[in-house]
Amino acid sequence: MTDNKYELVCGMEVHAELKTASKMFCGCKNDPFGAEKPNSHTCPVCLALPGALPVANKKAIEWTIKLGLALGCKINLFSKFDRKHYFYPDLPKGYQISQYDLPFCYDGKLETSLGTVRIHRIHLEEDTGKLLHKKINGEDVSLIDFNRGGVPLIEIVTEADIHSPEQAKEYGKKLRELLRYLEISDCDMDQGGMRLEANVSLRPVGESGLPSYKTELKNINSFKFMEQAINFEMKRQEKKLIAGEEIQQETLGWNTTTQETFSQRSKEEAEDYRYFPDPDLPPVRFTQAQIDEMKASLPELPTQIVKRWEGEYQIEPRFGSKLFNTASEANILDSLFSSAKNKKVAVDKLASALVNKQISLPIVESDVEKTINDFSALHSVEDVDTVELKTTIEKILSDNPDVKEKYSRGEKQVLGFLMGQVMRVSGKKLDPAAVRATILLSLEE
Amino acid sequence: MLYQEFSTMTDLNKLTLKKAQKLVAEKEVTAAEIQQACIDKIKEVNGKLNIFLSHLDAPVTASEGSLHSLPIAVKDNVCTLDFPTTASSKVLEGYRPPYEASIIRKVKEAGGVILGKTNLDAWAHGSSTETSDFGRTLNPRNPDHLPGGSSGGSAAAVASDTCIIAIGTETAGSIRQPSAWCGVVGLKPTYGRVSRYGIAAMASSTDSPGPIAKTVEDAATLLDIMAGHDPFDATSNPAEHPVFSNSLNKKISGMKVGVLYQDLEGLEEVRPYIDAASKILEDLGAEVEYAQALDPHYAISVYTIAQRAEVSSNLARYTGIRYGNDRSHFGDEAKRRIMLGTHALRKGYADKYYLTAQKVRAKFALDFEELFKKYDVLISASSPTFAQKIGASESSSMFGELADMLQEPSSICGLPGINVPVFRDPETNLFLGLNIVAPAWREDLVIQFGDAYEKATSWNSWRNND
Numbered sequence: 052m053t054d055n056k057y058e059l060v061c062g063m064e065v066h067a068e069l070k071t072a073s074k075m076f077c078g079c080k081n082d083p084f085g086a087e088k089p090n091s092h093t094c095p096v097c098l099a100l101p102g103a104l105p106v107a108n109k110k111a112i113e114w115t116i117k118l119g120l121a122l123g124c125k126i127n128l129f130s131k132f133d134r135k136h137y138f139y140p141d142l143p144k145g146y147q148i149s150q151y152d153l154p155f156c157y158d159g160k161l162e163t164s165l166g167t168v169r170i171h172r173i174h175l176e177e178d179t180g181k182l183l184h185k186k187i188n189g190e191d192v193s194l195i196d197f198n199r200g201g202v203p204l205i206e207i208v209t210e211a212d213i214h215s216p217e218q219a220k221e222y223g224k225k226l227r228e229l230l231r232y233l234e235i236s237d238c239d240m241d242q243g244g245m246r247l248e249a250n251v252s253l254r255p256v257g258e259s260g261l262p263s264y265k266t267e268l269k270n271i272n273s274f275k276f277m278e279q280a281i282n283f284e285m286k287r288q289e290k291k292l293i294a295g296e297e298i299q300q301e302t303l304g305w306n307t308t309t310q311e312t313f314s315q316r317s318k319e320e321a322e323d324y325r326y327f328p329d330p331d332l333p334p335v336r337f338t339q340a341q342i343d344e345m346k347a348s349l350p351e352l353p354t355q356i357v358k359r360w361e362g363e364y365q366i367e368p369r370f371g372s373k374l375f376n377t378a379s380e381a382n383i384l385d386s387l388f389s390s391a392k393n394k395k396v397a398v399d400k401l402a403s404a405l406v407n408k409q410i411s412l413p414i415v416e417s418d419v420e421k422t423i424n425d426f427s428a429l430h431s432v433e434d435v436d437t438v439e440l441k442t443t444i445e446k447i448l449s450d451n452p453d454v455k456e457k458y459s460r461g462e463k464q465v466l467g468f469l470m471g472q473v474m475r476v477s478g479k480k481l482d483p484a485a486v487r488a489t490i491l492l493s494l495e496e
Numbered sequence: 497m498l499y500q501e502f503s504t505m506t507d508l509n510k511l512t513l514k515k516a517q518k519l520v521a522e523k524e525v526t527a528a529e530i531q532q533a534c535i536d537k538i539k540e541v542n543g544k545l546n547i548f549l550s551h552l553d554a555p556v557t558a559s560e561g562s563l564h565s566l567p568i569a570v571k572d573n574v575c576t577l578d579f580p581t582t583a584s585s586k587v588l589e590g591y592r593p594p595y596e597a598s599i600i601r602k603v604k605e606a607g608g609v610i611l612g613k614t615n616l617d618a619w620a621h622g623s624s625t626e627t628s629d630f631g632r633t634l635n636p637r638n639p640d641h642l643p644g645g646s647s648g649g650s651a652a653a654v655a656s657d658t659c660i661i662a663i664g665t666e667t668a669g670s671i672r673q674p675s676a677w678c679g680v681v682g683l684k685p686t687y688g689r690v691s692r693y694g695i696a697a698m699a700s701s702t703d704s705p706g707p708i709a710k711t712v713e714d715a716a717t718l719l720d721i722m723a724g725h726d727p728f729d730a731t732s733n734p735a736e737h738p739v740f741s742n743s744l745n746k747k748i749s750g751m752k753v754g755v756l757y758q759d760l761e762g763l764e765e766v767r768p769y770i771d772a773a774s775k776i777l778e779d780l781g782a783e784v785e786y787a788q789a790l791d792p793h794y795a796i797s798v799y800t801i802a803q804r805a806e807v808s809s810n811l812a813r814y815t816g817i818r819y820g821n822d823r824s825h826f827g828d829e830a831k832r833r834i835m836l837g838t839h840a841l842r843k844g845y846a847d848k849y850y851l852t853a854q855k856v857r858a859k860f861a862l863d864f865e866e867l868f869k870k871y872d873v874l875i876s877a878s879s880p881t882f883a884q885k886i887g888a889s890e891s892s893s894m895f896g897e898l899a900d901m902l903q904e905p906s907s908i909c910g911l912p913g914i915n916v917p918v919f920r921d922p923e924t925n926l927f928l929g930l931n932i933v934a935p936a937w938r939e940d941l942v943i944q945f946g947d948a949y950e951k952a953t954s955w956n957s958w959r960n961n962d
Binding site: 100104138146327333 | 574581593594595597692695696697727728729806815817818842843850
C-alpha cells in the first residue's frame, strides 16, 4: 500500500463454541477437548441415528442473546432453526442445524480504536465432528470423532467495516475478550474453540460501496496470522488490480512457513444449501419483556468497569483492564476494592501491586481479606527504618564477633545467618533486599 | 374348565386387546399362550402374506402392567432393541438400533411385548406396501389385493389375527388408508400427541404414530399408553392428555357432523356407504349435513411438495458411510422423492414451491377452523376405493397421493382422525372405511364417534368375541 491507491474492505466471520454443560440439541456432555477418548460423548441424536430428534439447548439460546445485547444488537422476537444441507463425513445428518433468515441477533456494533465495526448478525448453530487422517497398519484412513459434533457454535458476522489488518486483529481480540468476559466461551484458538474468517477485497481510495469480488481467508487460528494474511492478501490483490488482472473468488488459507496465502477451494459457483425451517424444532419466541429482563441482568461491561474504577478508586485504566478476564473475576475485584477502601488502604497502589504480581489476585470472594493483608504486609516492607535496622545489625555483629572475620575470609554463607538473625530480632517482615544491602554495608565497614 | 373352552373353542390370537387383558388378568389364559397362538398364526400365513419382517419365535415375559405381556406388532420404521429396524429399505438391512423409540419404551413399561416388526412401503413412501424392498404384503382379506400403506404390514397383522393389536405411523393416510383396505380400526392422533422419537423420519412435520386395532376401544386403550409429552421430541405436546378410554360408550345425540367430499369425482364406489354411515349417525341422534371444504386436490400439491422436501432432507443421513449399504440401495420411489424434494428446495425454487406450499397449508388450517365452528366432527370416506389389485402402485407414481387424497387435507393440518370399517363386500371380502376427523387435540371426539358407530353396527366379528 505504498501509494495508497487502494483501501481494504474487509468483513469478518467468527465462530465460537459456547461452553454450555451439554450439547446444542442433546444431553451429551459438551467437553470435546476434555473427552477421555473419541466418540465417548455421543448419543443417537448427535450421531444422527435413524429416528433421533433434536431438542434445542435453552441456555445456548440465552447466551447467544446475551452476547447480542452486549454488542448492542437488536433481537428477533420470533426466530427459528433451519436445516443447511451439504455432504461431508463429519456432518452425520447430511445437514447442519443453523439459522438462515431469522438469526437471534442483528444490527449491533463493536468499537475499536480504529473505528466502529458494525455487527451484521449473530446466529446459533451446531459444530461438526472432527476428521482425523491417520495411518493404521500402513493404510491411510480417515477417522471421525463426534465428541465435537453438536457442540453449540455461534457465528458473529460483521459488515465490511474493517479497513486495516490491525483493525481486524483488534476486532478479533476485543470480541474474544467479550466472549470470555461474559463467560460463555473459552475461545481456545489452538483447539478450534474460536475460528476466524475474513472476507478481503480492495477498492480505490475515495470510492464507497462494495467491490465486486472477495477472497475468503479461512481456517486461521491466531490473530497474528490473520493480520499477516490480510496484509499479504492486500499486496497480492493490489498487484493484480494494478496489472488489470481479475481476482478469483476463492477460499484461501495461510501458510505460516512461506508467509503466503494459498488456494483451498475456488468459489465460482455459489453453493446451494437448500435451507428450509427445521420441522423438528418449533420456532423460538420471546416477548419484549423477556428481552428487557435479559438486558437488565447483563453484567457491567469491561470498559464501563474500568472507567468506574478510575472514578471511584483512581485506578489507572491500563491497570484496571489487565486485572480480569471474566465478569466473575471483576466481581471479586469489586469486593476487594470496596473492602480495601473501607480499611483506608490505598486502592490504586493495591491495584498496581496486583498488576506487578507482587501479591496474587483473589480467586474467590473469601480470598479478599487475605489479599488486603498481603498488600499491607508488602506495604510495611517499604517502610524500613534504616537507622533502626543499622542499630540492630551492629548489635548482632558485636554479639557475634567471629562473623565479620569469617566474612572477610570469604565465607559468604554468614550472610544468610545474619539475615535470619535480623528478621528474628526485629520481629518484623522486612524487605529482604533492603536488609541484605544494609548488612553488606555494615560488613564492609 | 373355562381354560379348556378357550383353547379349543376360540383361537387365542383372535382375541381383542380388551378381552385378552381380562382373560389374562383373571388367569383364564396366560399371555404366553396368546403369544404362542399369534406366533403359530404368523408361521402359518407369513410365507404367503409377508406381513412380518421379523418376529418372536417363542413367548417372552414383559414387565408387569396393564398390557399383561400381550403381543403387539410394530411397524418396522420404529426403532426396537429386540429386532432389527429397516424401514423396509435395503439401505438399513440388518440394522439394529442401539436405542428404542419412546413409544416402545412406554408400551414395554405398560407390560406390552413386541411380537415382531411389520412390513411397510420402503421409508413409508407409499400407500400400498408394494414398494417394500423386502417384497409386497398381501391383503389378508383377499390376497389378490393390496393391504394399502404405508402401515400395510400392521393393518394386515391385525386383519390376519397374527397379533392382538398393532402400531403404525401416519403422515397422510398411512394408518387410516391401510386400515380401511384391511377392514380394521386405525387411529391417527393429532401431530405432537404421540412422540416421534425413535421413528425413522419420513415427513417430520406430519409424522404421527398411532394404534391399529380390532376395535375402537382397543385403539383408545393403546393410545392412552402411547400418548403424552416426550422431552426427546420438541414437537410433542407438553399438555396432559385426557384418558381416551373415557370417551367410549358415550352418546352422540345432538352433536353436529359435517360430511365432506361426497361430491368429488371418483368416489362412486364408496359414496353410498358413506351416506349409509351418515344415516346411522343420524339414527344415533347426531345432526348430519353435507359440508363444503377446500378442494382436496390442492392438498395433494401441498403435501407432495412439503413431504418430498422433508424426505430429501431426512434421507440425507443415509450417506452410505455408516449403515453398511450405500445409496445405490435406495429403491426407485425413494430416489424419485429425493430428487423432487431436492429440486423443490433449490435456491430460487424454494419460494416457488416450498414456501407457496406452506401458505396453502395455512389456508387449509383456516378452512378447518371455520368448519369446526359449525361441526363437532367431519366425516368422509377413508379411501376413494376398495383395496386395489396387486401391482396397482407400479402403474402410477402418484398412486399414493390419489389413494390418500381424502386424508391429506386434515393430515397437513395435523388433525386427528380414525378409520372405522363401514362395509364388507361379501363377494370379494374387501372393506370400505369411514374417516372421522376432529379438531386438533380432540382424539376423544373421534373415539366417541367411532365407538358409537361401531357399536351401532353388527359386522365387527371381533366385537362378538368380547
